[in-house]
Structure formats: C-alpha cells, structure tokens
Amino acid sequence: MCGIVGLFLKDQSLAPQLGNMLTDMLITMTDRGPDSAGIAIYGEDSIGKTKITVQSPNADSDFVGLAEELGKGLGVAVTQTDNDTHTVLDIPAGQFEAARSILAEIRPSVRIMSRGENLEIYKEVGLPKDVADRFNLSGMTGTHGIGHTRMATESAVTTMGAHPFNTGSDQCLVHNGSLSNHNSLRRKLRREGVTIQTENDTEVGAAYLTWKMMNGATLGEALQSSLDDLDGFFTFVVGTKDGFGVVRDPIACKPAVMAETDQYVAFGSEYRALVNLPGIEDARVWEPEPATVYFWSHNDSPTSQEKAA
C-alpha cells in the first residue's frame, strides 16, 4: 500500500499552516502505511547556504558539538538546529561533498536525510502520528511539502528505508508501489557516480531522476523517461525547490487523487486525505491520468503548468 500526501501552495498566506495541513493529511493516511512516516518540507530560501538534514540513532551524543566540529573541518562557520533524532546543519553553499566526507569521519553513525537550499526531510519508523509529534511537523512552515506513510514491501522497516528520498540538491521523491528492476538500475547508476545509500527500490527511482537531471533533462523530461526505464508499479510525487510533480505508471493501479483551488494544489492517495483542506467542497478534484506527467511550479505564475512534458 503506502500513502502519499502533497501540498503545493499558490497562496503564500497559507505558508504558516503548511505543516499543520500536511500533518493532518499524513495522519489520515496511517491505514495505508503504519510502519514509518516522513515529510519533506520546503521552507525559506537560505541564500548562499546549504541545509543538510542529518539523522542519528544516537542523537544525544552525536549532535553534541557537531556544527563546531564540522565547521572546523570545513574552515567555515556552521550552525545546527536540533529536532529530536534529526539536526539541520547550515553550511556555506558548494561545500556539501566536503561536508559529507567530514561527517563520515567525525560521526560515522550520522546519516544524511537531505540537502538543499530549502529542503528539510524528517523521517522515522513508527506510526505517522508519533513521527509527526516527535518532530512537531504541524508547526512547520513552507511553500510546499510532501509526506509519506510506509507499508514496507521492498526493503526493511528502517529509518533509511522510509520516504521521502533525497538524491540531489532540493530534490525528493515519495513512491507508492514497487519497482522490479531496481537492482540492475542501482548498479548502473552507481557506476555513473550517483550516490545511493540503501537497498530500497524507491531510492533508485529518486536517483534515476537525479541522474537524468544531472545530464541536462528537466524534471518533466526526467519523469517522462522514467515511464520507459522503470519497471513495476508506481505513483510518484516529486518535490523540487520550485514545486512538485506527479507521475503514475501506465497501468495506474496505485491510487491518486488531486484537488486544486486558487490557494493550493493537493495530492492524496485517497480523497479522505484532502477532506479537511480549506475550500475542498468547491475544489476541482480529479484523478491524474496514467503515464502523464503533471507539474506545478512557483515560477509559472499565475497559473501553474499542467502536463508539462
């Protein structure tokens, strides 16, 4: 199963409530994925900075003096903002790869959840409600966000196996379904130099899109080619710095409902996830077509671009 929710705000006056609305949607999808949950949230621009969200099973010891030590290693000022098992490290832009190798040395048990100018990812094993509570997800603000509730099929129930997955700056992916050619594709992508941290099928899907975009594809083009190159079942929701996209495989067994008003575009695996959104009674509600790429961007004002590819 698995549940997906997504919310893209057109009306930024809703930004302070983004976390609150997404959390309600996420918890409603508990029935579809009670074993782990995660959220990717796109907050304020940190111009000239990269945010690295890291997680540790030993947060109490690992996070002590982490920013200071990392800053010393990089020779720059680094700050950290702790949130339960996660902390967000703010480093100067362009230093991510250096920071990744220093982190591996100074804190071997710390795992990188995400990096980007705006993106933060929080995910853990447990009921969506408990995961939301421990990170206070409902208090978060932002322009858009994606959440996932997991019922594991293709890899173990672990923090690293939870969604969303981040494989490139400010990119993230959540998935309902299962990919069947992920092992061969993982080997190929690793040879191409893409970092893949787990044996999870979805991370390979995310890495595939990152690889396509590294080679000059737009997100729309990358999603379009995923229809040819990925085998298996999928409904994907993809986040980028500017917006989010949706694509379903041609068979389209995995459910998807979308709603759009003047204020937002929302995605849910089921309509239930959307029922508490403001103005849902008058929203345009529809099921995204199979094998069709949809994308909404904050740059395409006033109305976003549908079926971009």
Added chain:
Amino acid sequence: MQTYDLESEGLRGLNSTLQKQSGETNQTNWQVINPKGSHAIAVGLDAPIEVTVKGSTGYYCAGMNQQATIKVEGSVGPGVAENMMSGQVIIDGDASQYAGATGHGGLLVIKGNASSRCGISMKGIDIVVHGDIGHMSAFMAQAGNLVVCGDAGDALGDSLYEARLFVRGSVKSLGADCIEKELRPEHYEILKDLLDRAGSDAKPEEFKRYGSARQLYNFDVDKSAAY
C-alpha cells in the same frame, strides 16, 4: 427521511442499520451526511430502500448491493458497486478505477467520468457512464451492457466474452478479441431503455457497438500471443 451522521455515529453502525432494513420497512429513505471520503459506505444492502450519500466517498461504496437505490452526491473512489446483484447506484461525480467490477445485475450510472478498468469482469450488470472511461475497461466482461456517452481509453473489451459495449465517442484502442459489431434494432431498444433510465439525452443512433470476436474462447496455439 432518516439522517445518519457518519462522522459522529461511525461506519459499522451505518452498514448494520441499513443491512437490517427489510422489504417491509417504512424507513425507506436515508441520507448519510459527512461521508468525507470514507470506505465501504452502504455495502451489502438487501431491501428496496433509497440511500443518498451527501458528499464524496472512498473505496467500495455500495458494494454487493441488492434492491436498494444508492445515490452519491459527489465522486467515488475505487470499486464502486462492486459485485452488485440488483438495484441502482447513481454517482453524480466521477468514479475511480474498477467501477461496477464483477457486477451480476442492477444499474450503475456515473454522471461524470469513470477511470480505468470500468466494468472489469462484469457478469450481467448494466453500466451507463455519461462521460469518458479509462483504459482496460470491460476486461474479460462476461455479460451485461456497458454504455459510454463519451470516449473510451486503451484496450477496451480485452478478452471479452458476451458483454455488449456501446460507445458514442472515440475508442483509443480495442483490446484483444474485441471488434466493432453491427448495431441491430434490438440493440437500439436496449440502448434507448438504458439511456432513458440513466437520464441521458444521448441518442442510440450516435453509438457504435463493440463485442467479442469469439476467437479466444478455446486455446489456439497460432493465437498464443493474443492470450
């Protein structure tokens, strides 16, 4: 008119109350408020009552219906009216995948669009869709009528048995062993009756009929690629 608030009174109470109604009940009119996309609303009914759902529903609304008339003033999730035996299910909005799957009888009316696999494995149900239907509709459909006032998606009627398919608009592609067939006078009668009962003003002569070429009924090694 009996009103049931699904949000405060719960799903089990709704279905057990509705399932207890018999042919002699004088509580023949029910409305369900606050459905909020819930699953399995008004399933397993077996009495000539009318139930109106005031809003959109989730999976498997009106499943296994017998005798009852169930109206949804909204859209429905996957598997609406699955395995219906008799009665009527009327959807004001759209229906998600496999609407009317495996239905044996009764009439399912969808006033919006239906998505993929509409009428899959239908066994005698009549389905009228005012809008379009998605891919793989009427897959392995055995009996009954599927009427589509709009367009049909890919692979319509794949591996079809004896169900009759009527489409007014375009068909993106036909599935294996599904072919266009002549619309004879008896088919106009069937169509006219179904369109009338479904509240559609489409005209029978605007439709094309599709059915089984009956070439896949028995295994034939020369056709193995089509199975």
